[in-house]
Amino acid sequence: MRLSKSLIPTLKETPAEAQIVSHRLMLRAGMVRQMASGIYAWLPTGIKVLNKIAQIVREEQWAAGAQEVLMPTIQSADLWRESGRYDAYGKEMLRITDRHERELLYGPTNEEMITSIFRDSVKSYRDLPQNAFQIQWKFRDEVRPRFGVLRGREFYMKDGYGFDLDREGAVITYKQMMLAYMRTFQRLGITAIPMRADTGQIGGDLSHEFHILAPTGESGVFYDADFEAGDAFAHDDVEKFYEQMTTIYAATDEKHDLATWETIPEARRREGRGIEVGQIFYFGTKYSKSMNFSVNGPDGGKIFPEMGSYGIGVSRLVGAIIEAKHDEAGIIWPDAIAPFKAAILNLRQGDSVTDGLCEELYKALGQDALYDDREERAGAKFAEADLMGHPWQMIVGPRGAANRMVELKRRATGERFELPVDEALAKVHF
RNA sequence: CGGGGCGUGGCGCAGCCUGGUAGCGCGCUUGUUUUGGGUACAAGAGGCCCCCGGUUCGAAUCCGGGCGCCCCGACCA
Missing domain, CATH: 3.30.930.10 (Bira Bifunctional Protein; Domain 2)
Incomplete structure (x- = not known):
């Protein structure tokens, strides 16, 4: 969504x-x-x-x-x-x-x-x-x-x-x-x-x-x-x-x-x-x-x-x-019952590179993902993603997006991974 | 069912005691600004003040009666 x-x-x-x-x-x-x-x-x-x-x-x-x-x-x-x-x-x-x-x-x-x-x-x-x-x-x-x-x-x-x-x-x-x-x-x-x-x-x-x-x-x-x-x-x-x-x-x-x-x-x-x-x-x-x-x-x-x-x-x-x-x-949802496996956080809504990469991720994940495509500040997106408790946050910023890198955050542990797009998708598709 | 509390824009609240026609923060809209942890400024929109009745020149405010919701206890998936 x-x-x-x-x-x-x-x-x-x-x-x-x-x-x-x-x-x-x-x-x-x-x-x-x-x-x-x-x-x-x-x-x-x-x-x-x-x-x-x-x-x-x-x-x-x-x-x-x-x-x-x-x-x-x-x-x-x-x-x-x-x-x-x-x-x-x-x-x-x-x-x-x-x-x-x-x-x-x-x-x-x-x-x-x-x-x-x-x-x-x-x-x-x-x-x-x-x-x-x-x-x-x-x-x-x-x-x-x-x-x-x-x-x-x-x-x-x-x-x-x-x-x-x-x-x-x-x-x-x-x-x-x-x-x-x-x-x-x-x-x-x-x-x-x-x-x-x-x-x-x-x-x-x-x-x-x-x-x-x-x-x-x-x-x-x-x-x-x-x-x-x-x-x-x-x-x-x-x-x-x-x-x-x-x-x-x-x-x-x-x-x-x-x-x-x-x-x-x-x-x-x-x-x-x-x-x-x-x-x-x-x-x-x-x-x-x-x-x-x-x-x-x-x-x-x-x-x-x-x-x-x-x-x-x-x-x-x-x-x-x-x-x-x-x-x-x-909330920290267990993977099996989370409303969405992952939230895609577009940190630079309106930027053609981040927008493009987010759309690509969203297409790959489909119903499993919640795409935060609002024109909000990064802080607001992080706070809401944490609140809603998605097991994974796929954080897409302009720096990483240029190199097709995204940051994955695991909600339960707070761990963060800087990964190429394909690896990030594979990790979320547990 | 006993005891307590609360109903005021979407949310959180102030105003009520001492009646004079409604205000703050958040959110929302528009513009500028900001751009990796709920940005800042400005301009807006939005309210049968829970309902009914009474008192009064005048009621969110006082009085009576309803209704709704919450908390503690007893009860229960």
Whole structure:
């Protein structure tokens, strides 16, 4: 994109409503605009990041054998009456009435709906196990939205649902999902740690939360330094992986167990704060039974599928990653999800040599690049590029351009390289 | 849902106490200037002062009632 023709309304000053750093940076970098309390419009750079995260989540779900579906945001109240949650869910659920006085709701989650879909179509034990997910907008009418997209009312989320014939199968699915999640977070460029969790109002008896480490996190976390290694989940054996994930110590303050904690060598004990970006549950037959979803078994009997649900907060990840990856100057995007791999900074707009070289670079990089072609001073371009957090800055000044040399700056480290055009392009095309 | 605060050009704010018809910085437009870390000067554009009602000759300012937004707590992906 050409910055001069882009809807990227960056701000020099911080809007008063933004308290935490990710919210401030998202507003200052022009990624989002608040439209109502806890409800945001996503502008071009914001939606690019959101889509990139969603795509990685999607690919890892596919790789784990889950099938993608898309369910509506609006659901019928009757569906929720079947499980009993219409009354149980409380004020967090946004309830809507249509012109015929029919009761509807904006979905906060989709266990009922997916169960209903499977109930209509899946009749035999031979059809299971299956696993389906969607990436869709949800709404929870939080009492107090805050922290920008970290705690919005409307949010974008991957929700997946596993259907198995027995508990053993469901537990295997659960473990596979945990592995898929760790791979997902690794690809996103962040460290997330699975921690034992309460099952909350969804119910069940096996659940983990995934937390990203960030000093501004909402909950205190305690974990073994082994998690920092990052290769803890490098192997493909699900059982070994799960064994490892659940024996290395990690707990949020709610579940923190001092006795176990003290068995860990002091040098490996880590305390910090975490932001929850995903949660997985096994909850058995809660919905299959309440909604009467059974399949015929081999002996002619009924089997109520064992279910689990698997969530990743996609829009929340945008904020959470910024909390984990920023400095005083702005955002530091991991390569995989940056809105642009590189910004091309033309330091002498209007000069035929720099203009020509920048156009050439822009053509070579295409959609991966943001070309700062504005008639701004160098300082302004540097400041905005740092703020927006592009992994690379291709700095094109008149001196270098004359010799077909550009300067590459790596945002994360501040390293600078003086390189011929071809080498610079090759480096950016990682 | 308890407690606190704030609504004034796109953003950050002053003015309100002590009513007299709106101001500053940033941004935006034009010109000159500057040219590797948010340049300087000049001239401009842009405002139902959140809304409704009341008091008054006169309300951004005082009074009443709404609405919106933020923060702390309880709650949650």
